[in-house]
Amino acid sequence: MNIIVCIKRVPDTADADIFIDKSGKDIEKSGLAFDLNEWDSYAIEEAIQLKEKLGGTVTVLSAGGEDSNESLRKCLAMGADDAFRLSDPAFAGGDGLATARVLAEAIRTRPFDLILAGTQAEDDGYGQVGVVMAEMLGVPHVSIVNRIEVQEKKIKAHRELEGGLEEVVEVDLPALLTIQTGINEPRYVSIMGIRKVAKKEIKAFGASDLNLKPEEVGLSGSDIQLEKVFLPLVGEGAEMLEGKPEEIALKVFDILRDKGGVA
Amino acid sequence: MKEIIVVAEHRQGELRDVTWEMLSKGRELSEGLGGELSVALMGKDVKNLAEALKPKANRVLLIEDNRLEFYNSETYEKVLTQLITERKPMLTMIGHTATGMDFAPSLAAHLKIPLATDLIGIDAKDETFALTRQIYGGKINASVSFLKKAPQYMATLRAGAFPVAEKGPLPGEIVSIPSPLTDEALARRFLEYVEAAAGEVDITQADILIAIGRGIKDAENIPMVKELADSLGGVLACSRPVVDKKWLPKSSQVGTSGKTVKPKIYVAIGISGAFQHVAGMKGAGTIIAVNKDPKAPIFGVAQYGIVADLFKIIPVIKDKVKELKKS
Numbered sequence: 286m287n288i289i290v291c292i293k294r295v296p297d298t299a300d301a302d303i304f305i306d307k308s309g310k311d312i313e314k315s316g317l318a319f320d321l322n323e324w325d326s327y328a329i330e331e332a333i334q335l336k337e338k339l340g341g342t343v344t345v346l347s348a349g350g351e352d353s354n355e356s357l358r359k360c361l362a363m364g365a366d367d368a369f370r371l372s373d374p375a376f377a378g379g380d381g382l383a384t385a386r387v388l389a390e391a392i393r394t395r396p397f398d399l400i401l402a403g404t405q406a407e408d409d410g411y412g413q414v415g416v417v418m419a420e421m422l423g424v425p426h427v428s429i430v431n432r433i434e435v436q437e438k439k440i441k442a443h444r445e446l447e448g449g450l451e452e453v454v455e456v457d458l459p460a461l462l463t464i465q466t467g468i469n470e471p472r473y474v475s476i477m478g479i480r481k482v483a484k485k486e487i488k489a490f491g492a493s494d495l496n497l498k499p500e501e502v503g504l505s506g507s508d509i510q511l512e513k514v515f516l517p518l519v520g521e522g523a524e525m526l527e528g529k530p531e532e533i534a535l536k537v538f539d540i541l542r543d544k545g546g547v548a
Numbered sequence: 549m550k551e552i553i554v555v556a557e558h559r560q561g562e563l564r565d566v567t568w569e570m571l572s573k574g575r576e577l578s579e580g581l582g583g584e585l586s587v588a589l590m591g592k593d594v595k596n597l598a599e600a601l602k603p604k605a606n607r608v609l610l611i612e613d614n615r616l617e618f619y620n621s622e623t624y625e626k627v628l629t630q631l632i633t634e635r636k637p638m639l640t641m642i643g644h645t646a647t648g649m650d651f652a653p654s655l656a657a658h659l660k661i662p663l664a665t666d667l668i669g670i671d672a673k674d675e676t677f678a679l680t681r682q683i684y685g686g687k688i689n690a691s692v693s694f695l696k697k698a699p700q701y702m703a704t705l706r707a708g709a710f711p712v713a714e715k716g717p718l719p720g721e722i723v724s725i726p727s728p729l730t731d732e733a734l735a736r737r738f739l740e741y742v743e744a745a746a747g748e749v750d751i752t753q754a755d756i757l758i759a760i761g762r763g764i765k766d767a768e769n770i771p772m773v774k775e776l777a778d779s780l781g782g783v784l785a786c787s788r789p790v791v792d793k794k795w796l797p798k799s800s801q802v803g804t805s806g807k808t809v810k811p812k813i814y815v816a817i818g819i820s821g822a823f824q825h826v827a828g829m830k831g832a833g834t835i836i837a838v839n840k841d842p843k844a845p846i847f848g849v850a851q852y853g854i855v856a857d858l859f860k861i862i863p864v865i866k867d868k869v870k871e872l873k874k875s
Contacts, residue, residue, distance in 0.1 A: 303688070412666060413653035425622070429646055446805075448804075450559075453742060467792035511692055517687075525854070534869075538868050546834075
């Protein structure tokens with residue numbers, strides 16, 4: 286089975302203290318660590334597990350600058366066979382639609398049985414790129430997948446719905462699936478593992494290589510544009526308990542007792 | 549006529565809350581624009597749902613077909629392609645849910661209608677719309693606009709982000725529309741629904757929930773919190789990352805894709821308060837949050853907050869509870 290996985294390198298903001306930058310259109314990224322988008326780490330792991338079971342190849346691609354090589358190499362270290370990158374100054378400012386178009390055109394000329402993408406990205410959170418690519422490539426899709434069973438020329442997939450419910454569907458191959466977190470346990474990549482793939486070539490392709498016109502990519506090929514960013518209102522907010530740990534603990538105990546939490 | 553179409557979402561015989569939320573927002577927008585609000589309902593034997601929707605829209609566009617018994621991206625896209633092509637609504641609203649996320653992006657791309665996803669705000673402005681969405685996991689809000697003026701737009705709205713306003717009934721005429729579906733084979737087929745496995749304890753029945761999130765960092769740190777839960781007679785729960793890492797079972801997860809809980813007391817430890825988590829616990833009586841990030845959104849929903857390293861404060865709280873319970 287030949288699998289193509291689309292990935293993205295994103296800033297790790299889950300635990301970070303973040304600030305709006307001078308442009309007012311993004312966050313200050315200089316102090317942030319970057320890593321493979323969490324959803325994509327599950328997608329690449331799933332692809333490699335399928336390859337280990339069924340044979341075939343795993344090709345990984347990313348639309349992004351040279352920095353994205355770091356995440357592509359992580360995927361190679363995890364077990365992907367090949368990686369390439371889609372990069373062009375004209376791609377700047379692209380939304381989910383424009384990004385999907387670049388990825389779809391890069392895939393169009395390659396043979397594949399299955400395309401995997403993360404359900405969404407940690408940064409933009411559009412949750413649309415994978416599903417749009419499927420439409421552009423004319424293949425069926427299943428989104429938010431948390432279990433895969435490969436059968437004869439088709440896949441049985443579980444989709445995660447709300448409230449603990451799952452929807453089981455089957456889909457003919459070739460197909461595109463968007464992967465939900467928790468579907469597997471992404472393997473650990475050691476520094477040694479990264480070193481082993483450090484010299485592997487990662488080719489980059491631009492708009493003209495993909496036969497894309499400037500108006501089809503980047504901001505001009507997008508549906509939406511970002512005007513400005515701002516901090517969310519946090520409502521009334523909590524009463525903050527302050528003091529030494531001992532004092533805070535005493536206040537917590539009092540609250541628990543008042544609210545019926547301590548019998 | 550300016551028409552806004554809301555695509556009704558229903559599952560297992562019930563309309564989902566996001567449908568009412570979209571209808572409320574849709575009504576506000578259509579009234580402001582001097583247009584009309586329609587709701588598209590696709591399904592098998594769903595006349596009862598159409599009746600329920602009637603007072604919330606100017607018309608219910610009802611498409612019934614045995615092939616629409618279960619949601620399928622392919623059948624939904626076929627029906628909506630015909631509907632939208634014929635009616636040319638200025639705006640089509642779809643839930644940013646497991647269902648809407650599955651068909652809205654491909655439908656919009658197919659019809660070449662501009663789409664904005666996961667909106668938490670949408671208002672009419674200069675013949676187009678001013679949009680708000682969240683980025684970086686809800687830590688930052690973004691004002692967004694459609695790039696070009698277009699005759700038609702499409703938007704997916706985040707479930708739970710739009711309040712339902714109480715307003716008088718609308719005329720709600722039911723218009724039956726013939727289904728364009730045929731017996732043509734589908735590349736994707738619905739098989740069944742399955743429930744996630746039930747856990748040893750039902751967290752929805754607990755009076756006290758002690759919940760952990762990404763901040764717990766490692767499975768070996770969980771017993772410390774479990775001890776606190778035990779000494780309070782409470783039950784351990786968690787947010788999504790803890791289940792993704794297989795540290796606690798799915799049945800312990802609070803949030804959109806897990807359980808909705810309403811305990812007397814909810815203690816959120818190392819949980820940032822992503823929207824999907826808050827949706828499952830905001831109904832708790834008293835919420836106490838412990839997080840090292842003072843900007844964590846969880847402090848917006850909690851009544852009491854502690855900005856601290858959980859590994860330093862939780863052992864002290866645990867000992868204090870044990871000590872004072874004895875006395």
